[in-house]
Amino acid sequence: MNNINIVEIGTGFGTNSTKNIYEYFNSQKKPFIINSYEGCSNTFNVAKKNWDNFNNVDIINEYVTNKADIKNVLIPNIPKYIEDYKETNERFIQKYLKLFNNNNDNYIASFNIIPDIIFIDCSRFMHLPIIKKCYEINNNKNTIYIIEDDYFINNNYGELEIIENHFILKNIKKYKKNKWQWPFVSFQIESTI
Numbered sequence: 001m002n003n004i005n006i007v008e009i010g011t012g013f014g015t016n017s018t019k020n021i022y023e024y025f026n027s028q029k030k031p032f033i034i035n036s037y038e039g040c041s042n043t044f045n046v047a048k049k050n051w052d053n054f055n056n057v058d059i060i061n062e063y064v065t066n067k068a069d070i071k072n073v074l075i076p077n078i079p080k081y082i083e084d085y086k087e088t089n090e091r092f093i094q095k096y097l098k099l100f101n102n103n104n105d106n107y108i109a110s111f112n113i114i115p116d117i118i119f120i121d122c123s124r125f126m127h128l129p130i131i132k133k134c135y136e137i138n139n140n141k142n143t144i145y146i147i148e149d150d151y152f153i154n155n156n157y158g159e160l161e162i163i164e165n166h167f168i169l170k171n172i173k174k175y176k177k178n179k180w181q182w183p184f185v186s187f188q189i190e191s192t193i
Contacts, residue, residue: 004032007115009064010122011038014047017121039063062108069129070100078125083153120147127159150182
């Protein structure tokens with residue numbers, strides 16, 4: 001039986017979504033591998049220690065985006081006004097410019113596995129450049145993307161809308177907000193627009 005290959009983007013400390021993904025697939029009694037990416041070195045170090053004793057989980061210290069896309073794709077697609085925070089986009093722009101101007105050079109070139117599932121639990125508005133990079137290095141139309149839509153306002157899936165302005169998606173499934181902080185959306189990518 002082949003492994004189910006899961007790429008997670010946004011490990012954090014590895015104690016939330018990584019743990020939930022692991023527990024779910026472990027309960028399915030099928031072999032699986034998780035490659036989980038965390039760009040922030042301090043956070044990565046904690047997550048790496050949390051998962052060091054698991055043979056089928058690899059925590060990787062890389063940003064899954066093109067560095068230039070922070071400035072050229074992410075920032076231009078941040079809404080001008082952030083409705084739920086009741087503020088302009090300036091704080092987000094400054095946050096991401098700081099990341100762009102940082103001397104980090106740990107940007108991904110390729111995945112170590114061919115993903116069946118890509119799970120994205122990232123900072124708000126980072127979904128688009130992450131998905132763009134994922135599609136560049138793995139444009140498999142069968143890959144299932146699962147995102148946490150953290151710009152969900154008044155039953156509107158804001159992150160999904162941003163993505164749909166750049167990609168033709170298929171098999172879109174919107175999940176209702178449950179115990180998790182934000183609702184999930186799953187889809188596959190047909191092509192870029």
